[in-house]
Amino acid sequence: MxxxxxxxxxxxxxxxxxxxxxxxxxxxxxxxxxxxxxxxxxxxxxxxxxxxxxxxxxxxxxxxxxxxxxxxxxxxxxxxxxxxxxxxxxxxxxxxxxxxxxxxxxxxxxxxxxxxxxxxxxxxxxxxxxxxxxxxxxxxxxxxxxxxxxxxxxxxxxxxxxxxxxxxxxxxxxxxxxxxxxxxxxxxxxxxxxxxxxATLAPLLTRDDARIDFSLTSREIDQRFRGFQPWPGAFTALRGKKLIVHGMHVVEEHSVTAPGTLTIRDGAMEVACGSGSAIVFDEVQLEGKKRMPAADFLRGFQLKSGELLGG
CATH class of the missing domain: 3.40.50.170 (Formyl transferase, N-terminal domain)
Structure with a gap:
């Protein structure tokens, strides 16, 4: 033709x-x-x-x-x-x-x-x-x-x-x-x-779509993370600063803390999500800093269990 x-x-x-x-x-x-x-x-x-x-x-x-x-x-x-x-x-x-x-x-x-x-x-x-x-x-x-x-x-x-x-x-x-x-x-x-x-609509993505909503289940958050690569990605807030998440995985353990609550467990950053689920951040980047494995981030920043992410 x-x-x-x-x-x-x-x-x-x-x-x-x-x-x-x-x-x-x-x-x-x-x-x-x-x-x-x-x-x-x-x-x-x-x-x-x-x-x-x-x-x-x-x-x-x-x-x-x-x-x-x-x-x-x-x-x-x-x-x-x-x-x-x-x-x-x-x-x-x-x-x-x-x-x-x-x-x-x-x-x-x-x-x-x-x-x-x-x-x-x-x-x-x-x-x-x-x-x-x-x-x-x-x-x-x-x-x-x-x-x-x-x-x-x-x-x-x-x-x-x-x-x-x-x-x-x-x-x-x-x-x-x-x-x-x-x-x-x-x-x-x-x-x-x-x-x-x-019919369902698939609107153009915006930067705000990358903001992690911890009221969602960990699997829903992971789906959005995988879907929104490489842009807009995923981020949350830590102590008033933007924390970009470059890697994460779902954990099966039941969380008893409020969504967005951080737990330091075996050197890992575990965050409570909706319906008692939880997600672990594998690689992060604080605004103005370089990206790094979460374990290295924890060694450089004095984080404590119970801190709240998001907002």
Missing amino acids: KLVFCGTPVFAVPTLEALIGAGHGVELVLSQPDKPVGRSGEVNPTPVKVAATAHGIPVLQPEKLKTNQALRSSLEAIAPDAIIVVAYGRIIPQWMLDLPKYGCLNGHGSLLPRWRGAAPIQWAIAAGDAETGVTTMLLNAGLDTGPMLLKRSIPVTDTTTSPELFVSLAQIGAELMVETLAGLEAGTITPEEQDDSL
Whole structure:
């Protein structure tokens, strides 16, 4: 097929590569504008732009889509059979939705209608879902509300982290998009409307999502910790200062202290959580200090059992 591909981060690159590998003609790539990263402020090209350039595919990085007449003229001249959208980060306007023969196809990192929105992979782990996956769908004007085409699921274990799941779902999504195009062309796929009553939202993560709520059970806290890696992470407060937690694990012992209460047990930082559960901090970093194993932190700071974290 003659395609236009819209994507920005690393997650979208395997799909672009798979489409090219399957023999489709990617005529143009749209990616978000390059932005400065890190403390240096160096402007780096988006991962999708790097991949497209390596294949000699033209790349456009428009600031706006809806009223961009030059872009519209370019796409109308290409007359793509389909527009593929994977983690692009822009709302696709109606004129683009209406343009291709097979529509605008999206690869979304969840089993829709569960986890519509910007951060489906992270929220699936944070919520303790037993499985997640990728759904291909036809985009419409809503937020991930379009008719579903194909799905593929994988299990989420009690050790799965977001970075691991991103890699797995990116590859699954690439294979599924190639399969979706083949099915549409062959007429073997029937779009299926989503059941809105089953929908859940996966909103964009904020820094405050990293704040540990010790009223949750230790397993719920661990799920959020694994889901919110590498950003926004997890933190709490200790003696009025921010304490970033880089590593933690659940303990099975029943805690009789109030949530947020610290217990120093065998050189470990154990914190009481909701429903009598507890969690142990393995690696921490006090604001302005370097990260270190919790055992080293305890040797350097005179903490006592009974101190309260959070607030």
